[in-house]
Amino acid sequence: MQIRTETINDYKHVFNLNYLAFEKRDDEAKLVEHIRFSNCFIRELSLVAEEQGKIVGHVLFSKAKIIRENEETDVLVLAPIAVNPTFQKRGIGSNLIRAGLRRAKDLGYGLVFLIGHPNYYPKFGFQSARNHGMELTQFEVPDDVFMVCELKDGELARISGELHYPASFFI
Numbered sequence: 001m002q003i004r005t006e007t008i009n010d011y012k013h014v015f016n017l018n019y020l021a022f023e024k025r026d027d028e029a030k031l032v033e034h035i036r037f038s039n040c041f042i043r044e045l046s047l048v049a050e051e052q053g054k055i056v057g058h059v060l061f062s063k064a065k066i067i068r069e070n071e072e073t074d075v076l077v078l079a080p081i082a083v084n085p086t087f088q089k090r091g092i093g094s095n096l097i098r099a100g101l102r103r104a105k106d107l108g109y110g111l112v113f114l115i116g117h118p119n120y121y122p123k124f125g126f127q128s129a130r131n132h133g134m135e136l137t138q139f140e141v142p143d144d145v146f147m148v149c150e151l152k153d154g155e156l157a158r159i160s161g162e163l164h165y166p167a168s169f170f171i
């Protein structure tokens with residue numbers, strides 16, 4: 001299995017993959033399209049997992065902001081992540097997340113947020129964001145599913161405020 005940056009040729013396969021993984025709902029597949037054509041898209045942080053020439057997984061990290069009074073900090077949000085149902089539970093999702101977090105760190109980002117399953121993400125370093133003075137009002141979610149991963153030591157102590165997902169999430 002190879003993890004690499006998504007290319008234009010992958011777009012239709014990534015759409016189908018998201019459609020399949022999210023139980024034949026196209027909301028997430030369309031979300032990926034909206035993000036790609038927005039200024040919160042980071043090409044190097046749209047990753048695909050390929051096995052024998054077939055796209056079996058995809059993860060997208062995009063630009064978001066933490067806002068506190070007049071201060072804004074650039075952060076990332078992870079969404080969506082999808083693995084072809086036939087290929088799930090083989091570590092592909094984990095590999096995509098770890099590869100994405102490494103790239104995000106290399107690009108200089110200090111914090112990555114997500115809304116996700118509290119049993120799955122802690123092993124990658126995600127923890128409850130509200131315990132670290134982060135807020136989220138755009139989505140109504142319980143504390144344990146709103147999570148943050150610190151990529152740069154000290155970022156969680158230095159930064160607090162409200163997470164703002166980019167406009168693409170609300171089209």
Ligand SMILES: CC(C)(COP(=O)(O)OP(=O)(O)OC[C@H]1O[C@@H](n2cnc3c(N)ncnc32)[C@H](O)[C@@H]1OP(=O)(O)O)[C@@H](O)C(=O)NCCC(=O)NCCS
Pocket residue numbers: 021022079080081082083084087088089090091092093094095116119120
């Ligand atoms: C969430 C999702 C991306 C996870 O992908 P995945 O490739 O199945 O994830 P992994 O294989 O890394 O991990 C899944 C489980 O398989 C286990 N696993 C990992 N490698 C394994 C292997 N080689 N053999 C057997 N099990 C393995 C992991 O321990 C993990 O167990 P856990 O449930 O206790 O955490 C996938 O289930 C999916 O696409 N779901 C639908 C879309 C969705 O809900 N996305 C998340 C919201 S955006």
